[in-house]
Amino acid sequence: MKPAKPFILLGFALLFAAIYLFPLYWMYVTALKSGSEIFAFPPSFWPTDPQWQFGRIFAEHAMDRYLWNSLLIAVGTTVLATLIGTGAAYALSRHRNIWTAVALFLVLMLQVLPPSLMVTPIFVAFSQVGLLETPRAAVVLAQTAKVLPLYIVLCRSTFLQVPRELEDAARVDGASRIGAFLRIMIPLARNGILVVSVLIFLQSFGEYVYSRSLIAAETLQTATVGLSSFMGPNTNDWAGIMTYAAIYVTPILIVFALLQRRIVSGLTAGALK
Amino acid sequence: MTSAQIRQSMTDRSVNSHPARVATAPSPYPLPQGEGEDIGQARPPRRPTLHRIPLLRTLRDGSGFDVVLVLCAVGYLLVFAAFPLVYTLVMSLQQVDMFSLASFDRPFAGLDNYRDVFARPEALQILKNTVIFVVLSITFQLSIGFGLALFFQQPFPGATYIRGVFLAGWIMPALVVGAIWKWILAGDFGVLNYALASLHLTGGKIFWLSDPDVALFAVIIANIWLGIPFNMILLSVGLAAIPRDLYEAAEIDGARAGRRFLHITLPMMRSTLGSVVSLGIIFTLQQFDLIAAMTKGGPANASNVAQYWSWQMSFETYEISAGSVVAVLMVALVILVAALYVRSTEREHAA
Numbered sequence: 001m002k003p004a005k006p007f008i009l010l011g012f013a014l015l016f017a018a019i020y021l022f023p024l025y026w027m028y029v030t031a032l033k034s035g036s037e038i039f040a041f042p043p044s045f046w047p048t049d050p051q052w053q054f055g056r057i058f059a060e061h062a063m064d065r066y067l068w069n070s071l072l073i074a075v076g077t078t079v080l081a082t083l084i085g086t087g088a089a090y091a092l093s094r095h096r097n098i099w100t101a102v103a104l105f106l107v108l109m110l111q112v113l114p115p116s117l118m119v120t121p122i123f124v125a126f127s128q129v130g131l132l133e134t135p136r137a138a139v140v141l142a143q144t145a146k147v148l149p150l151y152i153v154l155c156r157s158t159f160l161q162v163p164r165e166l167e168d169a170a171r172v173d174g175a176s177r178i179g180a181f182l183r184i185m186i187p188l189a190r191n192g193i194l195v196v197s198v199l200i201f202l203q204s205f206g207e208y209v210y211s212r213s214l215i216a217a218e219t220l221q222t223a224t225v226g227l228s229s230f231m232g233p234n235t236n237d238w239a240g241i242m243t244y245a246a247i248y249v250t251p252i253l254i255v256f257a258l259l260q261r262r263i264v265s266g267l268t269a270g271a272l273k
Numbered sequence: 274m275t276s277a278q279i280r281q282s283m284t285d286r287s288v289n290s291h292p293a294r295v296a297t298a299p300s301p302y303p304l305p306q307g308e309g310e311d312i313g314q315a316r317p318p319r320r321p322t323l324h325r326i327p328l329l330r331t332l333r334d335g336s337g338f339d340v341v342l343v344l345c346a347v348g349y350l351l352v353f354a355a356f357p358l359v360y361t362l363v364m365s366l367q368q369v370d371m372f373s374l375a376s377f378d379r380p381f382a383g384l385d386n387y388r389d390v391f392a393r394p395e396a397l398q399i400l401k402n403t404v405i406f407v408v409l410s411i412t413f414q415l416s417i418g419f420g421l422a423l424f425f426q427q428p429f430p431g432a433t434y435i436r437g438v439f440l441a442g443w444i445m446p447a448l449v450v451g452a453i454w455k456w457i458l459a460g461d462f463g464v465l466n467y468a469l470a471s472l473h474l475t476g477g478k479i480f481w482l483s484d485p486d487v488a489l490f491a492v493i494i495a496n497i498w499l500g501i502p503f504n505m506i507l508l509s510v511g512l513a514a515i516p517r518d519l520y521e522a523a524e525i526d527g528a529r530a531g532r533r534f535l536h537i538t539l540p541m542m543r544s545t546l547g548s549v550v551s552l553g554i555i556f557t558l559q560q561f562d563l564i565a566a567m568t569k570g571g572p573a574n575a576s577n578v579a580q581y582w583s584w585q586m587s588f589e590t591y592e593i594s595a596g597s598v599v600a601v602l603m604v605a606l607v608i609l610v611a612a613l614y615v616r617s618t619e620r621e622h623a624a
Binding site for chain 2: 007009014087090107209224227263
């Protein structure tokens with residue numbers, strides 16, 4: 001490869017990124033357009049008369065309630081998956097034998113199950129045992145089962161990077177297994193655990209299938225379901241819909257931008273190893 | 274070190290270090306009380322009686338601790354993932370509808386549900402749609418992702434940063450992505466129709482979401498957009514792992530870029546490509562939100578795929594047994610692909 005023309009390459013890179021990110025740009029631009037400007041043809045690529053309707057859409061569509069429900073479900077899922085998954089990830093990183101191979105295989109197999117197919121038996125079973133009485137908790141339980149395998153796989157690769165000698169030293173000094181785990185291994189793997197938790201938090205914050213299928217009461221619905229009911233069959237308020245979408249995804253994009261580098265490295269380490 | 278050596282050294286370590294631990298720290302302490310103690314502080318008082326209880330000792334000092342941790346997670350997954358899996362299979366053989374939903378004693382239907390689902394007029398079309406959906410999505414995600422990965426492999430200022438920007442598409446909730454694409458692809462006022470018309474690529478407006486001939490492709494376009502970043506990043510990792518000196522040697526031998534790609538890049542990327550394709554199939558078969566946001570499978574099942582159909586039968590028409598039948602078949606397919614994926618990554622590690 002010749003070292004020439006790096007700035008031409010940079011130009012192309014920016015062009016590719018601009019083309020790829022056009023849908024995001026279009027969401028924000030449409031959100032700022034007026035009700036009549038969105039139906040202009042040819043469409044305008046910059047709002048001629050920018051409208052600031054974020055507050056109105058937020059209030060009219062009860063987004064505080066929807067976002068609160070999404071947040072509850074995402075927090076619940078993240079906490080539950082972290083509690084259950086961290087220890088398993090640690091234990092699976094310590095040994096390499098037939099049993100850990102079997103456990104890892106099981107975890108990987110359960111990671112791939114499509115939620116839209118799993119939701120049928122989950123719905124029936126949950127309604128039989130009465131879990132649908134507390135629908136948000138039901139979504140948390142189902143969504144945790146969905147993200148837990150990914151959490152374990154990614155977290156395990158974090159624990160693999162912690163030198164085992166540090167734990168052994170603590171054990172020689174008299175720490176119990178659980179003491180060494182809580183006071184040595186978890187602090188050392190803290191950054192990795194945090195990144196993986198953020199990742200499953202963001203995923204659960206955008207969850208749709210389980211919320212749509214398991215939650216009947218509208219007041220308990222999540223922001224995804226709110227958006228899909230906003231997009232009813234005869235809707236024309238695309239400026240409003242894009243405003244809703246922008247309010248919903250902007251925090252996700254900000255969190256992601258802050259942690260982007262780490263999320264990428266954590267993700268790639270887990271998916272290929 | 275080969276993996277066999279590593280395994281050997283690991284077993285050596287556990288064999289050797291365990292007696293040493295017992296010798297230096299002979300303080301078997303019941304697990305709950307040991308939780309809060311500080312390392313390096315005063316040792317807990319000796320409890321010789323507890324020392325003799327092997328269960329407590331293995332929990333505190335041995336691999337019993339690991340077993341308990343793994344069992345917590347595996348137990349959770351068995352209850353909330355493996356059990357539903359078995360339950361779908363059971364329900365696909367039973368007669369389940371709104372009336373027998375709550376009962377545990379449902380009439381057995383055997384393979385009638387399967388016959389019923391396959392006899393439906395839409396079954397063949399949905400099967401065909403699913404295959405087209407997967408094949409086209411994977412083909413374009415992979416080739417565009419591979420092209421971008423190769424492009425960003427070249428040295429230029431900001432390469433890693435700009436590459437990272439692409440992942441914004443991957444982190445977006447798919448339902449929101451579907452909403453945005455529905456607006457971009459709108460027939461009368463959509464920006465894509467405008468772009469195509471101004472480039473003189475199309476004669477008239479394409480009604481992407483309501484024309485049965487193109488609705489499936491509309492969903493595929495959105496799904497390709499969603500899958501590009503993931504493909505690109507995984508393939509970039511694979512490319513970065515190819516030793517530079519292979520290329521240098523080939524260049525000295527006079528191999529041109531095309532030949533270097535065919536004879537070095539592709540063979541070295543084989544296992545990565547295998548993983549990416551199988552993960553792509555798995556994720557494409559999980560895709561639900563895009564279809565829900567864009568077409569809901571319509572018009573007249575033109576853009577319906579199996580995973581959405583299964584959900585429709587269970588939650589819109591309450592034919593839960595029929596929904597379970599499709600779920601069972603699809604899950605079997607997904608698990609097969611996943612098993613191939615896991616096997617290919619294992620072989621990669623053995624090599």
